[in-house]
Amino acid sequence: MQGPGPTPVPSSDPTVPVPQPGRSGAVRDDGDHVVTPAVAGHPGRRNPVVEHVGAGEPVEREPGDPLVTVVLPCYNEAEHVMLEIERISRVLDESGLSYELLCIDDASTDDTLEVLTAAAVDYPAIRILAFRRNGGSGTARRIGTQQARGEIVVWTDADMTYENERIPELVQVLLDDPSYDQVVGARTTEEGTHKWARVPAKFVIRKIAEWLSRQRIPDLNSGLRAIRRSVALPYLRLLPPGFSCVTTITLAFLMNQHDIKYVYTSYAKRAGTSKFKFFKDAYRYILQVLRMVMYFDxxxxxxxxxxxxxxxxxxxxxxxxxxxxxxxxxxxxxxxxxxxxxxxxxxxxxxxxxxxxxx
The missing domain is CATH 4.10.860 (DNA Excision Repair, Uvrb; Chain A)
Known part of the structure; x- marks a missing residue:
């Protein structure tokens, strides 16, 4: 059983208490101090902790750290995040891979953080990072990758859309073939909002990206992917805060001759309410493609x-x-x-x- 972590240290900013990076945390803060609560009624059970972290230096891996880190950004996902946690934990337990499930609460306004904290009691692989203000999915994935203990980092969503049962398959590709640095779950269907406009727009943007990068890209912005953390770290500073972060990491790899493997997957209708804003996110999406290629070529x-x-x-x-x-x-x-x-x-x-x- 895991006991309480080391005593947290205060941040240089007294308004944002920061535990020791990637090694311990707390559920709440009391004034300028971080408090780790006990699990009432469960003296022998794992003590769930929440780490309040911001941008900083990547965590150094240590002996005994898990092989895989699944980064799971959560924003107002209280109704269904437990189902996603159960699904991901089950398939990874069955695979025999050592892993951690890094759940990132992006300043949710519902009970997402409480659900994650309760889940951590029963799922010892869970770590929780909590943002004090909303940073966007790109920020969550960037900081999650920096704080990950695993050498292979998996990005996915908590909205029940992706085939997370296939996460071990994506990881196994990287383990079996060192020539690949990223494996992407390329979607064969489109079930998102504004489908009438998203499909043709994404097709045109994907073709532009293929021309600019000189590579065939079956799915430019899939949110399901497995990445070698050591390869991704130099490019994390390029990630924008929004949905185009997945576009950025794809182009960053391709423009620097890192090979990407595409595994075709299905895509289900999302649970809950979509956070995608068509016009604003489409504009950012196009701008990010052009910015990335300008940056590299x-x-x-x-x-x-x-x-x-x-x-x-x-x-x-x-x-x-x-x-x-x-x-x-x-x-x-x-x-x-x-x-x-x-x-x-x-x-x-x-x-x-x-x-x-x-x-």
Whole structure:
């Protein structure tokens, strides 16, 4: 049986008490101190703890740490998160893999944190991180991966949509084939909200991403994936706070020649209310794809339009000189100068990328 953890230490910010990273925590704080409660009526049972953590240095793995960490972001999932915990715990127990289930309460306004705390009494593999303010699924996955003790980190959702029964299968791919650094559960159906708009929009964005990354991507933004933590850590700082975090980690791997394996899975209708906001999240989604490729390969984005502008401006200059010798319209000058400026920006951005990678 697991006894109480080491005495927590206060954070440098007195308003956010932080236990020792990844090793202990507390259910509540009392003034400037973190208090670990006893389990009333269950003297021999595991003492559930909640860690209040923020962004910081990744946790160093230690001997005896589990092989797998399942990062489970939770925001107002009180009605069904227990079903997801039972399902994930059952399949991982049956698989024989050593694991921890890292549940992250993203400042839920319902009883999600209380449900997680109660579940931790009966499921010893559960660890709980609690945010004091909502950070978004991307923030939850980033901090969860930093705080993970497992070498293989699994991302999934708590809304009953993904085939979490197949988590051991995704992990086994990484164990059997060291050439893969990420395994993605590629969905074969679309059951989300705004289906009439999501399907064509995601198809177009996926094709753009495939062109930019020069890779075939069956599912760009699946939330079910297994990742080698050591490979993912350098790219976590790039993750945005929202849903496009999965797009970011996919492109970050592909643009840096990390191989990704796709395993086709089904996708069920979600339980509870969707947090996806179509117009806002779609805008962020497109912007993130372009931002990521600009970050890794700006020449591929900026140089083609620059060359086209210079070419069109040059041809127009020839025509203008033939029609009106010694007269160059402002539109012609604008085309050529715009192309030169964009091309210069592309070269400068590429220089920054190369100098950054050389550090």
């Amino acid at each position: 700006p020449l591929r984005v900026l140089m083609p339009p620059a060359l086209w502008l210079v070419l069109i401006g040059g041809l127009k200059l020839v025509v203008d000189m033939v029609r009106h010798p010694f007269y160059v319209p402002a539109s012609t000058i604008l085309l050529v100068v715009s192309g030169i400026l964009i091309g210069s920006l592309a070269l400068m951005a590429d220089l920054l990328v190369r100098s950054r990678d050389a550090v």
